[in-house]
Amino acid sequence: MDTFWASFYRAQSNKDGCLLATTISSTAISQLKSHPNFLQTLNANLSQCLRGYTVVSAWTDILTACHTFSQAPSNPTTRYKAYKDVVSALHRGYSNNALQAWTIPCLYTAGETLRRLALFADTHAPTTALILPESPSEASLPNQNLEDCARQINRLFSLCLSDDSRISSSRKWALYNLANLLFKIYFRLNRISLCKNILRSIAVQADELPPLSAFPKSHQVTYNYYTGVLAFLSEDYPLADKYLSEAHAKCLSTSTRNLDLILMYLIPTRLLTSHRIPSKRLLAQSQFLEGLFGPVCDAVRNADPAGFEAALERGEEVFVKQRLHLTLERAKYVLLRNLCRRVFLAAPRLENGERRTRVPLTEFGAALRVRGAGKAGFDGRDGDEVECLLANLIYRDLVKGYIARERGMVVLSRNAAFPGTGC
Numbered sequence: 001m002d003t004f005w006a007s008f009y010r011a012q013s014n015k016d017g018c019l020l021a022t023t024i025s026s027t028a029i030s031q032l033k034s035h036p037n038f039l040q041t042l043n044a045n046l047s048q049c050l051r052g053y054t055v056v057s058a059w060t061d062i063l064t065a066c067h068t069f070s071q072a073p074s075n076p077t078t079r080y081k082a083y084k085d086v087v088s089a090l091h092r093g094y095s096n097n098a099l100q101a102w103t104i105p106c107l108y109t110a111g112e113t114l115r116r117l118a119l120f121a122d123t124h125a126p127t128t129a130l131i132l133p134e135s136p137s138e139a140s141l142p143n144q145n146l147e148d149c150a151r152q153i154n155r156l157f158s159l160c161l162s163d164d165s166r167i168s169s170s171r172k173w174a175l176y177n178l179a180n181l182l183f184k185i186y187f188r189l190n191r192i193s194l195c196k197n198i199l200r201s202i203a204v205q206a207d208e209l210p211p212l213s214a215f216p217k218s219h220q221v222t223y224n225y226y227t228g229v230l231a232f233l234s235e236d237y238p239l240a241d242k243y244l245s246e247a248h249a250k251c252l253s254t255s256t257r258n259l260d261l262i263l264m265y266l267i268p269t270r271l272l273t274s275h276r277i278p279s280k281r282l283l284a285q286s287q288f289l290e291g292l293f294g295p296v297c298d299a300v301r302n303a304d305p306a307g308f309e310a311a312l313e314r315g316e317e318v319f320v321k322q323r324l325h326l327t328l329e330r331a332k333y334v335l336l337r338n339l340c341r342r343v344f345l346a347a348p349r350l351e352n353g354e355r356r357t358r359v360p361l362t363e364f365g366a367a368l369r370v371r372g373a374g375k376a377g378f379d380g381r382d383g384d385e386v387e388c389l390l391a392n393l394i395y396r397d398l399v400k401g402y403i404a405r406e407r408g409m410v411v412l413s414r415n416a417a418f419p420g421t422g423c
Helices: 002-014 016-022 026-034 043-048 051-071 076-095 105-123 144-161 172-189 193-206 217-233 235-251 256-273 287-301 304-316 316-321 325-346 363-368 383-395
Strands: 356-358 399-402 410-413
Touching: 002 016, 002 026, 002 316, 016 105, 016 144, 016 256, 026 051, 043 051, 051 076, 076 105, 076 144, 076 410, 105 144, 105 172, 144 172, 144 193, 172 193, 172 217, 193 217, 235 256, 256 325, 287 304, 287 325, 304 316, 304 325, 316 325, 325 363, 356 363, 363 383, 363 410, 383 399
Parallel strands: none
Antiparallel strands: 356 410, 399 410
16 A cells, blocks of 8 residues: 555656556555555545645546455456446546646556457356347457457547647547557457557648657557558558568567567568568567468479478468468469570570570460479460469569460560569
């Protein structure tokens, strides 16, 4: 108890928002459980360090809700609802302008604590009900606490977004943290489309917000990661590369789990945007991802369609879960580009020392058969299929040239016929 008030007094006197935020964490609040006289002495304790009726009133509501949470039974749903009252009291305090901007780390702690409690409540909810609900709306729904948590954090997000104070004393400094919490929740609920509403809201306020680089690095990395993943899922791979690369560059090397999450999408993004194999140095940053993506990259590098399909099959469970499988299927075209390049390089040079630019379609078909491309869906026996494949490569800018159908050959560009490969 003394530790709680000592931290609270010191935070208020020094205007230390991070220290103040620790006093409303679930760990700190648990100290209040063994002090039944907490509410009786609350006003006296607050009056020692706070001035002004609105400020004292706001913290009275917040700490009263904290005390109620400390007395709540161990039922996860009850604990979630009790802490939701703490968040509501914080919302009222900021709405009434009783809480200054230096206290916004309290929003970080409250939002994250509420999210964790909601997750715990949903994962420990009973799977069957002993008594049938009177109406469908009363039935226990999966993730109902997390969905409610999203609404509560969205209220905080809107509260901060609408703050028109000077930026030095604005609640907008909490925007990216709250946005990141909402991203985590929406991804968990598989309602990824709702994330775009958050992005649009921030984009509208872009001129009134400090640059992202002015926010804490942890906010930057998480926001760039989720923005990059959203671009990845929308198949905007250049934009995904931009945001994921920024997240990767600013992520601490000691944050191995965060690096794994970023690289999980950055590696296939690089494969598709640069049409080059990710470096071994990049893959080596994660032993797990090296084992997952290494065989895929080796198959693409060696133009091995059968090995590519085997690598996708081995990692299928992870690839499907992370929504990577269909994207990695597109890397098949990079592999086939490399195979066509090998056909181009295998032919002897012309008498003038230059490489030929006209390659019969039958040679590409033979290469597909030799390399076991049948397992990848291309057997090379059908000339029309080979022609369609090459047309796709040309359309995707993986090969420069055109198909001369009447002669049954591909006419390649004299310069950089296979962009990004050096020839």
